[in-house]
Amino acid sequence: MTRLDLVVRRSTEIVPGIREIEFRAPDGRPLPPHPPGSHLVLDCGPVGNAYSLTNTGFDTYSIAVLRRGEGSAYLHGLRPGDRVAASTPRCEFAPVSTARKHLLIAGGIGITPVLAHVRDAERWHRDVELLYVHRPGAGAFADELAARLGPRLRRFPDRNAFGAGLAAALRDQPLGTHLYVCGPGGLLDRVLRDAAAAGWLPPRLHLERFVAAELDPGREFVARLARSDRDVVVPSGTSLLDALRGAGVDVPNLCRRGICGECRVPVLAGSPLHRDEYLADDERRSAVMCCVSRAETDTLELDL
Structure with a gap:
């Protein structure tokens, strides 16, 4: 398996508890390219954690990390010049090139791969719409998203407010729209359930859980x-x-x-x-x- 040696170029707290970290190659060479929706696994001290890339360039890699748990605390402690090892980027959440429109839904820190979708869509003039659920004051990249999307961005302060917006968005899409959702398990489950009830077919639904679902212990x-x-x-x-x-x-x-x-x-x-x-x-x-x-x-x- 190919491993990358990365050096921290920049580390900035963008909202309380969320830090954006930008990496580059130590020798300044281009990094392996990747489509929007990609992630890489970083060595975070004794553990390895997967983080979504917020950019689609190859000069640098950028991630946004919510501080919770051992791995994220390690990354929050990194400063410019520090080195980390990482996997090469992998992607199971890329935009479908033939989609007529892309309906993006993000909850909390699940905005990270969705931000890459938005940035790439603007570059290639793809039609996108974003529903973004986050706590007040915790909307990472909210100003950038508003500037890029204008009225195509709808923000919700909690999941209850989100319900009516989701129902309307599921009804009011042109044929050929694909839906992409990233966030906590409860949000994903609701979006997929409501989309199925509204007649969306599984091939048009794409998800990425920011954290693994809570699992039962199972039987022997x-x-x-x-x-x-x-x-x-x-x-x-x-x-x-x-x-x-x-x-x-x-x-x-x-x-x-x-x-x-x-x-x-x-x-x-x-x-x-x-x-x-x-x-x-x-x-x-x-x-x-x-x-x-x-x-x-x-x-x-x-x-x-």
Whole structure:
């Protein structure tokens, strides 16, 4: 796996608790390009966390980090000149090039990949509309978005106020519009539920969870390792990834949230219980993201 060495170019608090950090290559060379909606996994001290890129250039990478938890606190402490390691950018949330219009919905810090969509849409003259839900005083990039979008931006102070705006937006879109939503799980679930009820088809709905959904501990199952002819018990409350690593099986991993795709393992038999945000529908019978997903059957046979 390709890894990048990045140096902090700038770190600025844009609203209370949210810091925008810009990185560049130490030697000033161009960084790998990426489409809007991309993320990269940064080494945040002892943990690796996925962060959405707010820009689409290749001279620098920019992220916006809400301070909550160990990884974000580490990033908030970085200053110009500090170095970090990162994955190359990955994208499962890019704009659809054939869409007639792009309806963007963001909740809180979920604005980060959506901002990249807006910036790129303005560059290429794509038709976009944005619904942005955030607490008063916590609207990251609100001034820039207002300047870029004008009346195509609608801001809501809470989810209750958002409901009526969402209903109207779902009804009043031209044929060929695609919807993109990023934010906390409750917001995503509401948008997808209301969109389905309004007749939106799944291929036109695109999501990215800013954090992994809260997961139940699941039931115990056995991971059967076909190549090494071993059985590994995965207890309730223990991830498949941790059970495998505890048994001495080295599985590459980064985000541990079902987002980055690094811990993908081929499945030979059994039915995975998918809880990731990475695998496409046509991949879910033959692979599992072992950091978050489990098994619906008593045994899950893996190509390990």
